[in-house]
Amino acid sequence: MTLSNVDLTNCDREPIHILGSIQSYGYLLAIQPDTYSIVHASDNIAELLGSSPDQLMGKPLDRALAETNLPVNALIEFLNVGRRNGSWEGLNPQAFTLNETSWNLIVHQHEGLIVLEWEPAGDSNILTNQQLVAQALTEVQSSRTLADLLHNTAQRVKKIIGYDRVMVYRFESDWHGHVVAEAKEDDLDPYLGLHYPASDIPRQARELYKVNLVRMIADTTSTPSRILSQPDWPADQPLDLTHSVLRAVSPVHIEYLNNMGVQASMSISLLYRGELWGLIACHNNTPRFVNYPARQAAKFVSQLLSTALEFRKDEEDKSNLLRYREHGQLLHEQLLLDDNIVQALTKRPTTILDLTKATGAALVFNNNVYRLGNAPNEASIRSLADWVKLSDVETFLETNQLPQLYPPAEDFRDVGSGLLGIILSKELNEYVFWFKPERIQQVTWAGNPNKPVTIDERGQQRLSPRKSFEAWTQIVRNTSDIWSEAEVSTVVKLREDVLQIINKQANEIRILNQRLQIAYDELDAFSYTVSHDLRTPLSSIRCYSEILLEEYGQDLNPDARALFQKIIDSTERMRSLIRHILYYSRMSRTELNTQPVDMRELLDGIREEIMVTTKGRSLAINIGDTPPVIADPTMALQLFTNLLSNAAKYTRLTPEAIITVNGKQSDEEVIYTVEDNGIGFDMKQAGKMFDLFKRLENAKSFEGSGVGLAIVKRIINRHQGKIWFHSEPDRGTVFYVSFPTVPTT
Structure with missing residues (x-):
């Protein structure tokens, strides 16, 4: 059996937001926002309200709950306030006592329905949570390293929720995860430093983590409660649980957690500029419920960490961009003062090597190669230039895995696994290249990252979660540190500076001018065609359409009149486009x-x-x-x-x-x-x-x-x-x- 016969994307396509069930520790109703009539209910709702789903379906909420001990008037007012505010975010949770048990009600509205979820209030030490949050705020404001900040955040979240293990899990560029901080019980094996393949958290799960920032699985061994719908509800419109706190768990994920020996888990999202930076991943070896206030306290700690990450990253980016621009300005001044481009870029106090974090650079100019720092040898650079000349790249290219794009680069991967280059002239084969060395990594995975193939009861091949999480080491080669946006921005600016000088020095003799002359001649012919062969019939189309609309508009139905108006509008847009093209083509000769x-x-x-x-x-x-x-x-x-x-x-x-x-x-x-x-x-x-x-x-x-x-x-x-x-x-x-x-x- 080979993996070529297996659908590797089946995990990515699993509809985990509409699984049709909730975790059994809570209860759910979904109601229409205008009438408050019940259209969905979890099949365990009778345990809470004393009425079966069949008895509740289709009834307004106040009538359906009239015979329960629930304070119906307070509940209706709570819903009304949330509707007026447009959100229940600041109102959740609403505490209720029912059958001598305290419950928290969490409400949200999504896809045209209001969803009510009850969960046990549980034990809550508000004072302790507040103290831990205050400590986290102090930690974020201090000047400690990022590693210390991540470690202390893991410790504080562990104190808040009481789980056996809390990890800070950072996503890498290919979406595989890396455990960068950990707080755990002494008897557990450490996961710090381990890597997890991207398939462990598939794409649609990552998208949900950006929307629903806290996800708890209280008991992987429990049987989920199905969500039932009123009889006439469309079968193709299942209840969307994207924002649910009770959403059940994918069977594949349950299997994955059971293989790890985990019976309760909680994940808290860490965002950077609205995108998923990582997770605070929490595991417990036995079932464990964490109440809503404690989860919110842990969420607040994670949001403080997200803010700190964004602030520190923005400050680093701003500092790097400023430094690179200062060097770029010095290079520009050298270019203006020096008639020799090679001298200005490679022989002065500031060189092209100062523009990025590259360890090597090369200028290919006037059929010569000029190397700086730890760059590949001249023959390798000439071959690389020939490859770039045949590529589709027109302005610049960047990669941190050059050998994957250009296999001969494996010969110089120790100095050039990463490439950032700007194209000065493909015709003359002139470029500036920057190189970053190979960063050989010994990546320790939590088990073999390749998921095993199994046969299900229908004889279908499927990828199943790994059953072993013992350390599995892999050596990663041919990869460098990535190029930052600041580095790319700086070299793009340098390209403009160099081209300006080149055009001044060789305005009449460079091959580019010959190609431009051909282009100008073609544009002359094109301008004539546009002005004489397109504008006249276009004006006729507009004129005739306006006449027809004016003369016969009263006899036309609304759809026909609208079509005529669309013809007129389209001709106007076409006239504008032609006008812009003419202006563009004539500008070089004006x-x-x-x-x-x-x-x-x-x-x-x-x-x-x-x-x-x-x-x-x-x-x-x-x-x-x-x-x-x-x-x-x-x-x-x-x-x-x-x-x-x-x-x-x-x-x-x-x-x-x-x-x-x-x-x-x-x-x-x-x-x-x-x-x-x-x-x-x-x-x-x-x-x-x-x-x-x-x-x-x-x-x-x-x-x-x-x-x-x-x-x-x-x-x-x-x-x-x-x-x-x-x-x-x-x-x-x-x-x-x-x-x-x-x-x-």
């Missing part, structure tokens, strides 16, 4: 009329126009210093209109959108920044930013043609300026444009 441009007047006009067209949303456009630029006024207007319009467009989903424009002048150039707090993007997609008709993945839901930034790039090139940017997903974008202070001719 004569520049450079003069000092009053940027305050220009930016105020653009702001006024954007604010008029974006009424009904919270948008602020702040304009700071506005030193004049030497530019063609019409092109400058087009450039900044595109940048500010894009910023306004991509902040549309931001509740309080802020765009900031600021200028700064030096002896050599004037630099303007346009910063927004919009959707941002991954810098690893930056290579196609200025390509004609290319749009980034997260921008495709916004209207656009993919021409605007290509026009901006052409304008700045005509002025012998530069444009670069820095962005992070969901954290906004900053565009930088520079104009030389000496007028261009």
Whole structure:
């Protein structure tokens, strides 16, 4: 039997949010939000309320519970308050006493239903929990190392919930987990340092951990209680338990825990910028219920840790980005002062090796190879350059597993398992490469990470959870430390600096100009076709559609009128696209009329126009210093209109959108920044930013043609300026444009 016959994604596709049952220690009702009528109930509900699910289905909540000892009026008021607030998050739990037992009621609304879940109140030491939370807050605010912080967090969570073992489990880039801190009973074997394969926590489970931050399994040996539905409820609409505190457990996961000898578990999510960084994973060898207040205290401790992780990571990223940019600025100054690019990049006090954490670098330029630090030998670098030339990469490439993409790199993996490179010219085979060495890892897995294949009762092959968790060691090779966004951003900026100098030095003789001449000729022919063969029939389509709509609109049904209007709207969008294409194609041959441009007047006009067209949303456009630029006024207007319009467009989903424009002048150039707090993007997609008709993945839901930034790039090139940017997903974008202070001719 081979794994090639087994569906390796069966765990990833298991619908764990609609398992159709809950853990047996609690009880559940689901009601309609308008009538409070019961549509779902756990089959054990009679233990709590004295009425079977059949007796409850379809009845309003107050009538269904009238004969119980439950304080119905208080319950209804609790639900009403939550509905008015739009959430029960700050109200949960609601304490009730029923049949001389204390219960906590936890309520949430999801997928059009209100879900009520009762669980035992249990023993609660509120004072102790508060003290532990206060200690955790003090710990986060102290200046200890991250390792100490993680260790102490594990200790505090263990005190709060009383489990045998509490681990801090960090996800690596491939989603396998690594135990980085642990608190345990003395008689248990340590798991600290062990790795767990990504398949142990499949994709859909990780998504649930981002939504429901605390997950408890009180007793893996208990039989779950099924969720029953009213007779006429659609079979294809099972109750979604994404936000449930009682959600039952996947049989595969129960088997996994039983194989570990664990009978109770709890997981608390650790988030970084809204994504899953890791888990606080808690195990107990016997069944153990942790009440809601204790779980919330543990959750609060984890949120403090998540905040500390984000703060420390942001500070580290900001510090690295600032350091790399300082080195990048020094390199830029060296390029401006030195006519020799090789000298400026490799022979001066600051070199390309200072821009990243790479241990080696190489410049391939004018058919020569210049090596710095621990770089591969010249022959290996030339072969690598030939491979890059044949690749689809146009701007830059980055990988921390180069031998997987380029097998010959295994020969120099000790110095170059990681590669970050920028393309200066594929035609001339000119590049800058940075290398990171192989980081040989001895990874100790908790058992063989390859899940065994078993045959079920139907004769089907399936992957089953591992039955052994004894340490299983693997040597990981051909992998380096990853490249950070700050490193990528810095080398992208260097590429712009170098290309600017190259274009100044070899503007008439480089092969690129020959290719551009061919492209210009093709664009001339294209412009003629667009203006004479497309615009005239397009105008006719619009004109005839408007006549038909005006003359016969009263006789048409609403659907037909709507279709005519769609034709008119589509022709208008097509006219706009043609206009942009014509502007783009003609720009390279339009004569520049450079003069000092009053940027305050220009930016105020653009702001006024954007604010008029974006009424009904919270948008602020702040304009700071506005030193004049030497530019063609019409092109400058087009450039900044595109940048500010894009910023306004991509902040549309931001509740309080802020765009900031600021200028700064030096002896050599004037630099303007346009910063927004919009959707941002991954810098690893930056290579196609200025390509004609290319749009980034997260921008495709916004209207656009993919021409605007290509026009901006052409304008700045005509002025012998530069444009670069820095962005992070969901954290906004900053565009930088520079104009030389000496007028261009």
